[in-house]
Amino acid sequence: MPALVASRRLVRALCLVLALTSLACAGQPPALAADKPLRIGVLAFLGTEAAVVEWTPVLRRLQAALPGYAHTLVQLDHDGLQAAARGGELDFIITNPGHYVELEAALGASRILTLDVGGGRVPERALGSVVIVPRASPLRALEDLPGHRLAIVDRDGFGGYQLVWGELDRLGIAPESALAALREVGFPMDGVVDALDGGQADAGVLRSCLLETHPDWAARFRVLSPRAEPGFPCATSTRLYPDWPLATLRHTPPELARAVAIALLGMRHEQDGLAWAVPADYQAVHELFRRLEIGPYAYLRAPTLMVLAERYWPWVAGFALLIVGWIAYTVRVEHLVQTRTAALRAALAEREAMEARMRGAQEQAEHMSRLSVLGELSGTLAHELNQPLAAIANYANSLVRRADNQRLTEAAVREAAGEIAGQAERAAGILGRIRAFARKRTASRETVAPRELVDEAATLFRGMLAHAPAVGIDEALPPGTLIEVDRLQIQQVLLNLLKNAWDASRAQPLERQRIDIRLDTDADRLRIAVRDYGSGLEPAARERLFESFFTTKADGLGLGLSICRSIAEAHGGRLSAEPPAASADFGNAGALFILSLPLHQPPPGHTTAHLAPEQP
Amino acid sequence: MTPAEDFPIHVIDDDAAFRRSLVFLLESMGWRVCAHASAEDFLAAAPEPATAACLVLDIRMPMMSGLELQQVLRQRGWQVPIVFITGHGDVELAVQAMKHGACDFLEKPFKDQVLIDAVGRAVKLGCEARARNARCEAAQALLDRLSPREQEVARLVALGQPNKLVGRALDISEKTVHVHRQHVMEKTGVGSAAELARLMLRADPAALD
Numbered sequence: 001m002p003a004l005v006a007s008r009r010l011v012r013a014l015c016l017v018l019a020l021t022s023l024a025c026a027g028q029p030p031a032l033a034a035d036k037p038l039r040i041g042v043l044a045f046l047g048t049e050a051a052v053v054e055w056t057p058v059l060r061r062l063q064a065a066l067p068g069y070a071h072t073l074v075q076l077d078h079d080g081l082q083a084a085a086r087g088g089e090l091d092f093i094i095t096n097p098g099h100y101v102e103l104e105a106a107l108g109a110s111r112i113l114t115l116d117v118g119g120g121r122v123p124e125r126a127l128g129s130v131v132i133v134p135r136a137s138p139l140r141a142l143e144d145l146p147g148h149r150l151a152i153v154d155r156d157g158f159g160g161y162q163l164v165w166g167e168l169d170r171l172g173i174a175p176e177s178a179l180a181a182l183r184e185v186g187f188p189m190d191g192v193v194d195a196l197d198g199g200q201a202d203a204g205v206l207r208s209c210l211l212e213t214h215p216d217w218a219a220r221f222r223v224l225s226p227r228a229e230p231g232f233p234c235a236t237s238t239r240l241y242p243d244w245p246l247a248t249l250r251h252t253p254p255e256l257a258r259a260v261a262i263a264l265l266g267m268r269h270e271q272d273g274l275a276w277a278v279p280a281d282y283q284a285v286h287e288l289f290r291r292l293e294i295g296p297y298a299y300l301r302a303p304t305l306m307v308l309a310e311r312y313w314p315w316v317a318g319f320a321l322l323i324v325g326w327i328a329y330t331v332r333v334e335h336l337v338q339t340r341t342a343a344l345r346a347a348l349a350e351r352e353a354m355e356a357r358m359r360g361a362q363e364q365a366e367h368m369s370r371l372s373v374l375g376e377l378s379g380t381l382a383h384e385l386n387q388p389l390a391a392i393a394n395y396a397n398s399l400v401r402r403a404d405n406q407r408l409t410e411a412a413v414r415e416a417a418g419e420i421a422g423q424a425e426r427a428a429g430i431l432g433r434i435r436a437f438a439r440k441r442t443a444s445r446e447t448v449a450p451r452e453l454v455d456e457a458a459t460l461f462r463g464m465l466a467h468a469p470a471v472g473i474d475e476a477l478p479p480g481t482l483i484e485v486d487r488l489q490i491q492q493v494l495l496n497l498l499k500n501a502w503d504a505s506r507a508q509p510l511e512r513q514r515i516d517i518r519l520d521t522d523a524d525r526l527r528i529a530v531r532d533y534g535s536g537l538e539p540a541a542r543e544r545l546f547e548s549f550f551t552t553k554a555d556g557l558g559l560g561l562s563i564c565r566s567i568a569e570a571h572g573g574r575l576s577a578e579p580p581a582a583s584a585d586f587g588n589a590g591a592l593f594i595l596s597l598p599l600h601q602p603p604p605g606h607t608t609a610h611l612a613p614e615q616p
Numbered sequence: 617m618t619p620a621e622d623f624p625i626h627v628i629d630d631d632a633a634f635r636r637s638l639v640f641l642l643e644s645m646g647w648r649v650c651a652h653a654s655a656e657d658f659l660a661a662a663p664e665p666a667t668a669a670c671l672v673l674d675i676r677m678p679m680m681s682g683l684e685l686q687q688v689l690r691q692r693g694w695q696v697p698i699v700f701i702t703g704h705g706d707v708e709l710a711v712q713a714m715k716h717g718a719c720d721f722l723e724k725p726f727k728d729q730v731l732i733d734a735v736g737r738a739v740k741l742g743c744e745a746r747a748r749n750a751r752c753e754a755a756q757a758l759l760d761r762l763s764p765r766e767q768e769v770a771r772l773v774a775l776g777q778p779n780k781l782v783g784r785a786l787d788i789s790e791k792t793v794h795v796h797r798q799h800v801m802e803k804t805g806v807g808s809a810a811e812l813a814r815l816m817l818r819a820d821p822a823a824l825d
Contacts, residue, residue, distance in 0.1 A: 394640065407644060419633065
């Protein structure tokens with residue numbers, strides 16, 4: 001094998017194009033060379049399993065047998081060869097069995113011949129690997145390898161690694177994890193021997209028959225698990241596999257393939273240094289690759305999470321980052337939604353509670369206002385009650401005195417008893433009115449005639465006062481005018497207005513102690529105007545009049561008008577204070593309050609029937 | 617207690633029921649009572665001041681108030697004792713009424729005895745006032761008989777001055793003073809200077825100032 005030595009310095013990555021073309025051959029006219037290309041790609045194992053020089057006989061043979069072609073032989077590395085074959089730059093390939101199996105699946109390569117190196121090795125069983133250890137090593141068999149360092153040429157090497165891997169796999173040993181280290185020394189393969197010598201590895205892998213090129217190998221090394229392979233001249237630790245094939249590609253013309261096959265089959269060991277045999281069965285290689293889940297069977301490999309993570313870690317990391325981001329986003333959104341929902345719910349509850357409070361407060365305030373009106377009227381009410389009570393007391397005491405004085409006549413008893421009963425009734429009546437007015441109640445709407453309401457309020461007002469002023473009522477309403485209101489609430493508003501009017505005019509001369517109420521309509525609204533001729537209102541006071549707790553009275557709470565206005569608004573109406581128009585008697589003295597309320601619209605059918613009586 | 621001369625008590629209140637009860641109460645004491653629904657009604661009936669035992673007057677009334685009636689009566693020189701009645705504890709009104717000579721100020725509700733006592737006091741005051749007035753008027757009538765010169769002489773005599781000083785003061789002779797003095801004593805029917813002084817004071821408490 002002088003070729004091995006010659007190619008030792010070649011570098012694996014190098015793509016070497018041999019200029020072994022027809023041009024290099026003397027005596028061949030260039031015109032012929034350009035006729036048809038015949039390109040052969042050879043896996044350049046760079047001086048290991050096959051050397052460049054070894055293939056020159058092949059080229060020579062073809063040039064001789066097929067003179068009409070421009071012959072080219074290109075040495076390419078593993079990937080380069082595949083790329084060239086894919087690109088249609090090659091017509092034939094010569095490569096190792098492992099690579100061939102890959103190309104068979106990937107590019108439809110089809111073997112037509114198998115290399116026959118001779119020397120006792122049949123093409124079907126020509127390749128194997130030995131695992132060697134230094135002579136003194138305690139290791140005896142492949143099973144002893146776990147935990148030790150193994151020197152190999154390359155993980156892609158067929159004879160340099162994959163065959164041994166297959167054997168270890170059969171033993172249940174996964175080299176990547178079980179071995180302490182898998183040391184790739186690169187080409188040339190003798191580097192493995194150097195690594196063992198240098199102590200950088202505990203065991204090494206060599207292609208079979210390479211070991212035997214070292215004459216003193218048996219003194220220095222020992223073979224692990226040597227196999228007895230009948231008719232195989234070298235030591236091997238593995239099964240044997242077929243030798244390199246020569247294969248066509250899809251586009252290779254069949255007649256050319258046949259011609260090439262016939263030409264090459266004619267080569268002889270003695271004459272050419274190598275020979276070709278009919279294609280061997282590469283099933284064993286397929287089985288090996290399937291077992292190892294590599295090459296065309298790589299898809300079988302159930303990738304472990306670790307492997308995936310190692311291979312795709314930037315993607316995995318990115319994806320994980322995205323996932324984390326998405327989770328964070330989702331969690332945040334969910335949290336926000338929950339927070340907002342809770343806040344919303346709380347706000348709603350708060351609002352409901354507030355509305356309930358407000359309703360309560362409103363009712364309370366109305367109640368207070370009624371009590372406040374009562375309080376303000378209480379002096380008068382006390383006087384009112386005092387009258388019948390004092391009268392009753394007088395009659396009763398008088399009867400006793402008359403009895404003492406012997407002046408008690410039957411007529412006097414009758415008179416006194418009748419008066420007492422009458423006055424008791426009067427007192428009860430006053431109390432009843434107050435109680436009805438002060439009672440807390442919930443709102444209820446009813447349809448009433450405005451005039452009726454105003455009359456009631458005026459009567460109530462006058463009934464509460466000892467010296468109520470004259471209340472003039474001027475009605476200018478279309479017949480059948482109705483409003484739908486809470487009777488007591490509107491009465492309360494009117495009572496408040498009357499009370500205010502009275503308070504404002506009490507200090508005035510008697511003829512100005514007068515209150516005028518006018519009822520009219522304005523579009524779809526009822527207007528009740530209450531006019532007095534009292535002290536009147538400052539413009540500033542008129543503006544603040546309806547604010548709560550604003551009062552011009554020394555003993556007022558300042559609730560009356562603000563509540564009156566909210567009552568008016570609750571009825572869809574308005575309460576306002578306006579500058580009074582000049583009156584014939586007192587100019588524009590006094591104040592004018594206007595309560596406007598929406599008119600009650602009777603159901604249309606009712607109105608129509610009323611307005612359009614049937615014609616006879 | 618007997619209302620002097622059987623003059624009526626006037627009750628003025630706008631509340632009919634209460635007014636009737638007051639009448640019924642006062643009548644049970646055997647007093648004569650006249651009722652009026654308002655101050656105006658009372659003035660319209662216009663009883664002679666001397667014929668009112670006293671007034672029971674509501675202080676708050678729709679038209680003319682009790683205080684206003686009091687003013688009117690004062691302006692007319694009627695010194696009728698007034699018992700005010702009010703439904704309100706109105707201190708200010710009470711002070712004003714008392715300042716203007718009201719007898720009493722009753723706040724409703726009051727006990728019947730309180731009213732009766734107050735009315736009794738007022739009636740008595742009225743009687744006394746009327747008696748005082750009568751005496752004063754009688755004295756004045758006696759003094760009115762004197763000529764202006766005799767009145768001057770009478771005043772100085774009543775002050776206890778001797779005839780000589782009186783004559784000097786009036787720039788007349790002592791003898792003339794003596795004659796005037798004789799006439800004064802005869803016309804007024806008094807026997808001494810002290811009696812004359814009492815008579816003059818009865819007619820006018822400020823006569824000798």
